[in-house]
Amino acid sequence: MQVKIHRGATQIGGTCIELAYDGSRIALDFGLPLDGDAANEQLVPRIVGDDLRAVVISHPHLDHYGLLHHLPVDTPVAMGLAARRIVTAAAPFTRQALPNLKGLVLEHRKPIEIGPFRVTPYLVDHSAFDAYSLLIEAGDKRLFYSGDFRAHGRKSKLFEQMVANPPKNIDVLLMEGSSLSRLEENDVFPTEDQLEIALLEKFKVTPGLVMMHTSAQNIDRVVSLYRACKRSGRTLIIDLYAAAILEATGNENIPQSSWPGIALYVPESQRKLIRRNEWFDLLQRHSSHRVFPEHLRALGPKGVLLFRPLMMRDLDQADALEGAGFVYSQWQGYLERGSYTEMEVWLEKHEIPLTYIHTSGHASPGDLKRFAEALSPKALVPIHSFAPEKYAGLFSNVVYRNDGEWWNA
Ligand SMILES: [Zn+2]
Structure with a gap:
């Protein structure tokens, strides 16, 4: 060969x-x-x-x-x-x-x-x-x-x-x-289990909404997140992209939009995408626990949002950031390379500190x-x-x- x-x-x-x-x-x-x-x-x-x-x-x-x-x-x-x-x-x-x-x-x-x-x-x-x-x-x-x-x-x-x-x-x-x-040589990464504990601690000390910036395709991480939400009594709020990815795993042990303790929020930019592409079946399938912009403010102290930068405008308009916290749960290199400069400026404007909770x-x-x-x-x-x-x-x-x-x- x-x-x-x-x-x-x-x-x-x-x-x-x-x-x-x-x-x-x-x-x-x-x-x-x-x-x-x-x-x-x-x-x-x-x-x-x-x-x-x-x-x-x-x-x-x-x-x-x-x-x-x-x-x-x-x-x-x-x-x-x-x-x-x-x-x-x-x-x-x-x-x-x-x-x-x-x-x-x-x-x-x-x-x-x-x-x-x-x-x-x-x-x-x-x-x-x-x-x-x-x-x-x-x-x-x-x-x-x-x-x-x-x-x-x-x-x-x-x-x-x-x-x-x-x-x-x-x-x-x-x-x-x-x-x-x-x-x-002798350094180790934290385990997903340790991450779950760190997330739980963060959820406990944050008075308002927790925004968790991670990839919905990192399924292990979404599971850690869901488990920490359950243990803290918070609802995990996902968007339609995350709902579609979780469904695509085809695995009944992976959290889904229909599970207790999970809610669907469709950001404005996704609503446009849905209308343009006529994804009405997809939306329908994941809408059993749907929440709307007017719910975000009240959900804040009891919610964790699987965050994506396209949600910044929605959160501003919903006035949902009082006492909010932010967890960055991806490779730090993206921050160092300036991939999320706009998001960092936005966090600074709202005086929300970024907490790094991630493992490789x-x-x-x-x-x-x-x-x-x-x-x-x-x-x-x-x-x-x-x-x-x-x-x-x-x-x-x-x-x-x-x-x-x-x-x-
Ligand atoms: Zn890989």
Whole structure:
């Protein structure tokens, strides 16, 4: 089996790996670089050809699938069923180009054949829902691609199962190392459970409405949020985008718009979107606990709003910010890069301090070590890290490969 990392040997984001064997090829992920423009054709890895059997998407994060719409529409795309539904549900709200997503379905520990490649997905703990590591077998070689994963989320059992009973005889492990540029060797991230406690404390001490700025697609985080709301007696207020994403998980254990303790609020900009696109069925489906602008002020002290910046005007108009609190629960890099300057100015104007309560979707260096030791590959190749140079000091059998170079597994 031959391997080429198109992008990812020295960076987080834009991941794409091409594999070739016996006249057939597949690609693992087709991601958008972190600062990349999804419309920029210069960024698209050149993989198109008659012998390309499929693109396999490890999980629904843009830095792993965000360039798919540039491929010919008949290119088969293998991914998880829920992942496919989430991408489809999100696209009309976020105005991302919706790629063709037809192809085989990834399911936990169910091998599929793609030409001469045998692909076995392993469900992992990550901040994206329906995320997989992938074992690829072709000829007599076994390559394991970690995808993005962690051990401190709500599905940490999956990590423990993996290290207790790992796939054997791995020739090549392509392992992500997102945390290596952020943490020292012995540092750890807080767990989702610890986050739930921190949120609960924040809800208790905030007299008014709590605004929680996080991605509705971070399903683990929404669950932590819902649990903290329940424990504090507050109602979780979501918008139609979040309601659609939660529904798309297809998982009856994930909070839904119809659950007790959840309310739907449709911001003005979404109301326009609904009218323009005639999403009346979607709105109807999620409206059993709908609240309106005139309710927001009274709900404040008993509510937590899953916040998005497009709601600022609604909150001003509803005069709902007396005693309000704000929790930022995303990567701090977005703030540092100035992605939310307007929101920060708005918070300052209302004298609402920003509280940072977040944990990473990626394994700490210690958990990466446990993972690498358990899989014990003949060669460990860095991917999805801004600090690949640290691998050699932390893990065994590290082999460095460059973007764009073909090599044998
Ligand atoms: Zn990810």
